[in-house]
Amino acid sequence: MSDTPDLWTDFARELGRRLLRARAERGLSQEQVAHAAGLATFTYRKLEKGESNPGTAANPRLKTLVLLSEVLGVPVPDLVPTPPEGLAPGR
Numbered sequence: 001m002s003d004t005p006d007l008w009t010d011f012a013r014e015l016g017r018r019l020l021r022a023r024a025e026r027g028l029s030q031e032q033v034a035h036a037a038g039l040a041t042f043t044y045r046k047l048e049k050g051e052s053n054p055g056t057a058a059n060p061r062l063k064t065l066v067l068l069s070e071v072l073g074v075p076v077p078d079l080v081p082t083p084p085e086g087l088a089p090g091r
Contacts, residue, residue, distance in 0.1 A: 007087050012057035013050035014081040020048045022072040037067040
């Protein structure tokens with residue numbers, strides 16, 4: 001079996017840590033960020049955990065990332081981690 005799911009999980013968790021750090025630096029609650037970005041609080045909480053469903057790595061839409069970037073005052077490239085080598089299937 002491939003290591004790709006583990007790479008995606010790690011990648012999504014790092015995104016979640018970056019969201020959490022940016023939110024904490026601004027003194028915002030999860031509810032405030034979610035509301036300002038037009039997300040359900042549950043959805044935002046899952047993103048901070050790096051998952052969409054239990055056992056499934058988060059995979060937010062580009063629109064969601066852009067909105068969170070705006071709300072948190074952090075450029076999208078600073079929120080999204082550098083993809084690890086071998087993330088793409090077939091590489």
